[in-house]
Amino acid sequence: MNYRSTEHIVGASNEVIKHNKFKVDKDVKSNKKSSSKIHIYSGKDQSENLEYVLNQVNQLKNKGYNKEDILFLYRRTKMYSPYFERFK
Structure with a gap:
C-alpha cells in the first residue's frame, strides 16, 4: 500500500x-x-523539454500554487541537473 x-x-x-x-x-x-490525471510530455530535445517544464511551472505559479505544491519526477539524479540549473 x-x-x-x-x-x-x-x-x-x-x-x-x-x-x-x-x-x-x-x-x-x-x-x-485524485481527480487529477498524469500528463506526459516528450519534446524533440532537452531544450524543448526544459522550456515546456518552465512554462508549466510558471502557469501553476500564476494560478496561485507555491513551489511546495509542485512535484517534478525524474528517473536519475543526473537527468535533473539541467532543470535544477534553470529553476535557480
Whole structure:
C-alpha cells in the first residue's frame, strides 16, 4: 500500500514496473484518490523539454500554487541537473 502517492501515479508506476524483467511481482495500491490525471510530455530535445517544464511551472505559479505544491519526477539524479540549473 502506498500512502503518499495518488492512485494515478501508483497505477502508472505499476505499468512501468511490470515491464522490468528483474522486478519483484507485486501489485501496489494507493490509499489516496485524485481527480487529477498524469500528463506526459516528450519534446524533440532537452531544450524543448526544459522550456515546456518552465512554462508549466510558471502557469501553476500564476494560478496561485507555491513551489511546495509542485512535484517534478525524474528517473536519475543526473537527468535533473539541467532543470535544477534553470529553476535557480
